[in-house]
Amino acid sequence: MKCLAFAGRNGKEIARDKLTLFFGVLFPLLILALMSLIGQSVPADIFPIGSLAPGIAVFGLSFLSLFAGMLAARDRSGAFMTRLLASPMRPADFIGGYLLPLLPVGLAQSLACLMFAAFFGLKPGPGTLLAAAVLLPMGLFYDALGLLLGSLLTEKQIGGVCGALVTNVSAWLSGVWFDPALVGGVFEKVVKVFPFLHAAQAARAALALDYANLLPHLWPVLLWSAAMTLAAVGMAGYRLSHN
Amino acid sequence: MNAIETRALTKRYKNVTAVDALDLTVREGCFFALLGVNGAGKTTTVRMLTGLTAPSGGDALILGRSVVHDALAAKALTAVSPQETAVAARLTVRENLELMCGLYGLPDRRRRTEELMAELSLTDRAGQRASTLSGGWQRRLSIAMALITEPRVLFLDEPTLGLDVLARRELWRVIEGLRGQVTLVLTTHYLEEARALADEIGIMAGGKLAARGTADELCKLAGVTAFEDAFVKLAGGDEP
Numbered sequence: 001m002k003c004l005a006f007a008g009r010n011g012k013e014i015a016r017d018k019l020t021l022f023f024g025v026l027f028p029l030l031i032l033a034l035m036s037l038i039g040q041s042v043p044a045d046i047f048p049i050g051s052l053a054p055g056i057a058v059f060g061l062s063f064l065s066l067f068a069g070m071l072a073a074r075d076r077s078g079a080f081m082t083r084l085l086a087s088p089m090r091p092a093d094f095i096g097g098y099l100l101p102l103l104p105v106g107l108a109q110s111l112a113c114l115m116f117a118a119f120f121g122l123k124p125g126p127g128t129l130l131a132a133a134v135l136l137p138m139g140l141f142y143d144a145l146g147l148l149l150g151s152l153l154t155e156k157q158i159g160g161v162c163g164a165l166v167t168n169v170s171a172w173l174s175g176v177w178f179d180p181a182l183v184g185g186v187f188e189k190v191v192k193v194f195p196f197l198h199a200a201q202a203a204r205a206a207l208a209l210d211y212a213n214l215l216p217h218l219w220p221v222l223l224w225s226a227a228m229t230l231a232a233v234g235m236a237g238y239r240l241s242h243n
Numbered sequence: 244m245n246a247i248e249t250r251a252l253t254k255r256y257k258n259v260t261a262v263d264a265l266d267l268t269v270r271e272g273c274f275f276a277l278l279g280v281n282g283a284g285k286t287t288t289v290r291m292l293t294g295l296t297a298p299s300g301g302d303a304l305i306l307g308r309s310v311v312h313d314a315l316a317a318k319a320l321t322a323v324s325p326q327e328t329a330v331a332a333r334l335t336v337r338e339n340l341e342l343m344c345g346l347y348g349l350p351d352r353r354r355r356t357e358e359l360m361a362e363l364s365l366t367d368r369a370g371q372r373a374s375t376l377s378g379g380w381q382r383r384l385s386i387a388m389a390l391i392t393e394p395r396v397l398f399l400d401e402p403t404l405g406l407d408v409l410a411r412r413e414l415w416r417v418i419e420g421l422r423g424q425v426t427l428v429l430t431t432h433y434l435e436e437a438r439a440l441a442d443e444i445g446i447m448a449g450g451k452l453a454a455r456g457t458a459d460e461l462c463k464l465a466g467v468t469a470f471e472d473a474f475v476k477l478a479g480g481d482e483p
Contacts, residue, residue: 005345009331009338016333079327083388086293087346088318 002089006097014067014101023163024067024109028060029116035176036120053117054131054203055176057110058196061139062162062170064102064109065146069158072098072150072236091237098147098236099140099229106139107132114207122207131206134218137225138199142166144225144232151235174200195224244306246271246396246426247292251301254287254450261287263450264301269443271306271395274427276441278434280478284450285430286326289398292428293323306395319347322394326401328381329388332374336365336384339373340391347392355391363387363417379410383417396426403436415440438470448479 014020032053039047075081084094110132118124149161171177174196180188191197202217247269254262262284269275279285290296292303294314303310308317331339337356344352360366363383368376373384382402389397402418403411411433418440421427431437437444438458445455454461454477458470465473 001348002346005342008345009334009342012338013331013333079325079329080331082295082325083323083329084346085295086318086321086323087343087392088315088348089346090315 002087003093003096003100006084006089006093007100010071010097011101011105013071014105017067020067023063024060024105025112027063028056028109028113031059032056032113032116033120036117040120049117049120049122050207051200051204052176053114053120053122054135054207055171055174055200056117057113057131057135057203058138058174058200059167059171059176060109060113061106061135061142061199062167064106064139064142065149065166066158066162067105068098068102068143068146069150069153069162070146070155072147073153073155073158076150076239077155085240091240094240095147095233095236098150099143099232102143102146103136103139106143107136110135110139110203127207127209130209131203134202134206134214135199137218137221138195141195141199141221141225141228142170144228148228148232148235151232151239170196173197176200195221244271245269245304246273246306247275247303247428249288249292249301249303252288252291252298252303253300254284254291254296255299260450262291262298265450265452267445267452269426269428271426272423274422274429274440274442276429276431276437276444277447278431278437278444278474278478279447283447283478285447286400287450288447289323289400289428289430292396293321293398294318295323320395321398322389322392322396323398323400324386324389324402326404328378328385330373330381330384333372335370335372336360336376337369339384339388343388343391349392355393359387359391363390377410379406379413382406382410382414386414386417390421390425394425396428397421399427399429401431402429403431403433411436434471434474446474446477448477453477453479 035047035052036049114128114131115124146162149158153161173191173194180191180197198217198220202214202221205213205217245268249265249267251264252262253264265288277285291298292310294310294317298311305317305320308320310317331342340356340359341352344355360369365387373381403414429441443455444458444461446453454464461477462468462470462473465476467473
């Protein structure tokens with residue numbers, strides 16, 4: 001219950017930040033619309049919507065790291081943390097309180113992106129819901145990454161690291177702008193180590209209800225999410241106990 | 244019963260001993276003020292008593308619960324209103340108070356919140372976000388957030404720091420109203436605040452309790468008539 005009460009507060013703090021609404025929901029939709037219109041205005045189908053929409057959804061989820069990181073870093077620097085630390089909350093209540101509220105935000109974000117893609121030719125159906133669900137572990141990955149960085153960096157540093165670096169790395173490595181197979185070589189191998197491209201490809205397979213291609217891409221994402229969550233829990237727990 | 248009992252409570256930071264084997268008792272229901280110059284060890288003591296900082300040595304009991312061995316139980320009995328205003332900025336006054344009930348796992352959040360808001364004249368601002376309140380009202384909300392958990396021991400760390408005279412007097416009225424309901428520990432740099440509000444005053448110097456008593460007793464102990472002179476002498480600022 002303490003964890004849920006804290007999660008409720010964190011959800012409200014995030015939802016009431018107008019920048020959250022813009023970057024979390026509107027910005028990915030704007031990018032999706034822009035890229036689709038560019039794709040439609042050239043003869044070759046350079047941005048097929050079935051590939052573009054999942055990639056943009058992964059890119060949109062990367063902002064969860066910014067929201068989680070900013071909140072954790074802001075709390076750490078303020079007197080409100082003193083009040084929280086003096087309360088009978090356990091470390092698990094703190095960590096759950098930071099991680100939980102962003103998961104529904106991530107789910108809504110993915111659904112909004114995939115449903116908006118219907119305006120540009122993506123057929124809505126059961127695959128849309130499945131793709132949004134499949135992207136949830138990637139949302140947890142970003143959420144945990146934000147908490148990890150928010151436990152280490154200042155609010156200002158988080159803006160640079162999560163707002164610029166993480167979002168750009170996500171966009172480049174998730175295959176939104178180009179297929180990494182076209183570059184090939186070491187770059188393609190490196191891209192396949194990270195979860196970004198796998199998350200986009202798992203969502204693409206889910207959209208097409210292509211279960212054979214879904215699981216091989218979902219596993220790496222699940223492993224990365226689990227590892228990142230463990231790292232975030234470890235770091236946040238350490239910082240709480242050594243406050 | 245003692246609300247607070249410290250036994251050789253010590254905090255060391257590398258080569259600096261911030262609190263040095265402190266033995267302090269505060270009886271239940273007492274309004275106790277802790278005074279001292281900067282670096283005397285007041286804030287570190289409060290941080291250890293509220294579970295914010297682990298002691299390097301010794302122990303402290305809050306109504307019999309050890310802050311070292313039974314920290315969560317001790318925390319459940321205390322609340323703190325920190326030096327800086329500690330509110331959730333984007334939450335409303337009502338939401339901030341309900342949040343505190345949730346964090347302490349207390350039932351009847353709505354009733355407690357409405358009652359406390361009425362008691363502290365916060366009802367008219369119930370739907371206002373904390374970030375839009377003036378400094379004085381934010382400080383009042385901060386104290387309300389500590390009070391709503393119905394603590395047995397309430398720590399007020401420099402509660403009126405930075406407030407104008409009117410806001411300070413208004414907050415004094417609120418704090419005065421808490422007398423007898425809860426054990427209060429006030430740390431402050433304002434000597435007149437301690438004198439006006441507290442039943443008993445402790446003066447810390449060099450991490451130790453240099454003296455304790457009522458304001459008159461401290462004046463007598465120091466052999467002076469003015470409380471400020473007594474403080475200067477007992478806090479170690481008037482040594483030959």
